[in-house]
Amino acid sequence: MRAIAAVLFATVFALPTLAAEAVNPETPTGRGALRGGATKSYMVAAATSYAAEAGASIIKAGGNAVDAAVAVELVLSMTEPQSSGVGGGGFMLFWDQAGKQMHMYDGREKAPAAAIEKRFFRPDGQLMGRIEAIVGGKSVGVPGVMRMLELAHRKNGKLPWARLFEPAIKIADEGFPMGARLNYILNNDTYLPLWEPTKSFFYGADGKAKPVGTLMKNPAFAVVLRRMAAEGTSALYTGQIAADVVKTVTTAARNASDMTVADMAAYEAKERDPICGHYRGKKVCTIAPPSSGGISVLQTLGMLERFDMAAMGPESVAAYNAIAEAGRLALADRAMYVADPDFFPVPVKELIADSYIAGRAKLIDPKARMKDAPAGELTLRKAMNLYAAESPEIPATTHFSIVDKQGNAVAMTATIESGFGSKLMSNGFMLNNELTDFSYDDIAQGRTVANRVQGSKRPRSAMSPTLIFDKDGKLEIVIGSPGGPAIPAYVAKTIVALVDWKLPPAEAVGTANIVTGGDALNLEAGTFLEKQAGAFTALGHTVRIDSSGSGLHAIRIMPDGTLMGGADPRREGAVKGE
Ligand code: DON
Numbered sequence: 001m002r003a004i005a006a007v008l009f010a011t012v013f014a015l016p017t018l019a020a021e022a023v024n025p026e027t028p029t030g031r032g033a034l035r036g037g038a039t040k041s042y043m044v045a046a047a048t049s050y051a052a053e054a055g056a057s058i059i060k061a062g063g064n065a066v067d068a069a070v071a072v073e074l075v076l077s078m079t080e081p082q083s084s085g086v087g088g089g090g091f092m093l094f095w096d097q098a099g100k101q102m103h104m105y106d107g108r109e110k111a112p113a114a115a116i117e118k119r120f121f122r123p124d125g126q127l128m129g130r131i132e133a134i135v136g137g138k139s140v141g142v143p144g145v146m147r148m149l150e151l152a153h154r155k156n157g158k159l160p161w162a163r164l165f166e167p168a169i170k171i172a173d174e175g176f177p178m179g180a181r182l183n184y185i186l187n188n189d190t191y192l193p194l195w196e197p198t199k200s201f202f203y204g205a206d207g208k209a210k211p212v213g214t215l216m217k218n219p220a221f222a223v224v225l226r227r228m229a230a231e232g233t234s235a236l237y238t239g240q241i242a243a244d245v246v247k248t249v250t251t252a253a254r255n256a257s258d259m260t261v262a263d264m265a266a267y268e269a270k271e272r273d274p275i276c277g278h279y280r281g282k283k284v285c286t287i288a289p290p291s292s293g294g295i296s297v298l299q300t301l302g303m304l305e306r307f308d309m310a311a312m313g314p315e316s317v318a319a320y321n322a323i324a325e326a327g328r329l330a331l332a333d334r335a336m337y338v339a340d341p342d343f344f345p346v347p348v349k350e351l352i353a354d355s356y357i358a359g360r361a362k363l364i365d366p367k368a369r370m371k372d373a374p375a376g377e378l379t380l381r382k383a384m385n386l387y388a389a390e391s392p393e394i395p396a397t398t399h400f401s402i403v404d405k406q407g408n409a410v411a412m413t414a415t416i417e418s419g420f421g422s423k424l425m426s427n428g429f430m431l432n433n434e435l436t437d438f439s440y441d442d443i444a445q446g447r448t449v450a451n452r453v454q455g456s457k458r459p460r461s462a463m464s465p466t467l468i469f470d471k472d473g474k475l476e477i478v479i480g481s482p483g484g485p486a487i488p489a490y491v492a493k494t495i496v497a498l499v500d501w502k503l504p505p506a507e508a509v510g511t512a513n514i515v516t517g518g519d520a521l522n523l524e525a526g527t528f529l530e531k532q533a534g535a536f537t538a539l540g541h542t543v544r545i546d547s548s549g550s551g552l553h554a555i556r557i558m559p560d561g562t563l564m565g566g567a568d569p570r571r572e573g574a575v576k577g578e
Pocket of ligand 1: 172396397415416418434437460461462463481482483484485487549550
């Protein structure tokens with residue numbers, strides 16, 4: 001441990017201080033410079049500097065990590081509208097330092113009660129194309145994130161609810177300058193310019209996205225914020241705003257939905273038990289179903305624990321091959337066994353049992369690609385005649401990590417699923433397309449698909465907010481990422497970078513990303529992996545060089561209490577605190 005600390009402390013001083021950090025150096029694509037910092041008392045790492053600043057201001061004013069999370073998510077709703085917001089869902093892990101308790105909150109969207117298995121089939125009986133299913137009303141799930149934040153705040157918050165809305169209301173009233181990344185994404189979107197209100201909101205008369213620097217005010221959202229601040233989230237889930245959401249999805253030009261105001265009013269966030277495992281003597285706690293992500297993170301780390309990742313080192317083909325192969329095995333189990341636990345008996349204990357993971361790890365050879373990476377043979381598979389079904393996703397989503405002055409922490413991942421969700425906007429916020437996270441085709445031929453569409457069900461997620469505790473039970477790492485099915489791979493690899501490669505968070509979140517999905521291996525462009533493509537081909541992989549959709553935001557609490565943070569160089573985020 002002393003050696004780890006020495007390496008980390010040496011690096012603290014090589015990192016930019018918070019004061020020196022640029023306010024909003026956004027990069028439209030690819031990887032920017034490393035972003036990180038160190039503080040003594042509290043820290044917020046989030047995907048926009050406005051959101052990180054909002055969270056930090058709430059803690060400075062006496063709020064705790066849950067209070068800050070509310071402010072961060074509301075500001076992300078406006079400043080990163082492509083990724084998450086009040087029209088979407090999310091998962092939160094909260095560590096209560098005084099009570100030594102962990103809380104998991106589930107704000108996953110739900111299907112309307114009337115949803116049927118063949119939701120994404122055309123009237124002629126043909127399965128819709130991927131984009132065809134995403135864009136429009138039918139993909140929109142009943143949003144969950146605000147109900148979840150309200151529940152978490154009621155149980156664990158400190159400052160008055162209305163106070164948490166102040167930073168977002170200020171931005172909605174006064175605007176924030178359009179950044180280069182948002183501008184770039186808007187100029188590459190096919191659907192938002194096609195209809196109102198997104199056309200006028202995001203684009204100028206010339207049809208181009210409003211120029212970088214344009215002050216983006218959001219008066220419609222300011223009304224929503226003020227009402228929620230005063231009345232609680234029932235202002236969103238009942239009455240005029242809920243009716244507006246329902247009208248937007250049921251009258252959408254594409255894929256009119258069957259969602260009702262009763263679906264909105266009935267939404268409830270849930271508190272569930274998180275799941276925990278271990279890595280190199282540390283306790284790793286993460287999210288339970290309906291996300292598959294936590295199971296995958298624990299499985300991946302459990303398999304990698306059997307290899308000497310430290311000796312292989314951070315720029316090693318063998319280490320990355322082991323990460324990729326463990327990821328393939330984890331994805332296979334996800335496709336077979338994970339769905340909404342209120343609808344399907346997910347065999348969580350079996351999937352994360354040490355003996356089971358040890359058997360799976362034996363399938364991995366760091367020096368070769370295994371031919372097939374099948375799901376494990378649990379009894380449930382035969383008993384229920386299960387069929388493995390994937391649910392592909394397109395980049396969006398956000399993760400933020402918070403540690404407050406008392407040592408409480410929040411790891412929260414939030415999403416509207418793909419970029420700008422369903423592409424529908426209501427009252428100044430984007431509506432998710434989370435229902436395409438169901439496995440919705442019908443190739444199972446009579447076998448049971450755990451994650452099939454069912455009324456009032458939550459679609460399976462991969463989001464994996466994670467908290468790690470050291471050997472003495474002290475909170476050490478707060479981490480998570482967007483990236484769809486690649487999320488567990490991003491998170492697990494970054495944990496390896498922190499724990500085995502002893503990198504500080506700003507460097508760990510910037511280490512090369514490798515992703516398996518389908519038959520090809522994605523190697524991140526512009527990293528050592530690209531140069532090593534031939535070596536991976538020689539191991540038997542079909543290789544694709546690609547940019548990566550991670551958005552890792554991590555905080556590590558050092559033995560002396562120093563907080564070290566890292567914001568993913570592939571996004572525009574920041575680390576704030578004191
Ligand atoms: O819940 C999920 O797993 C997905 N809807 C998350 C989507 C995502 O992370 C897209 N990524 N960049």
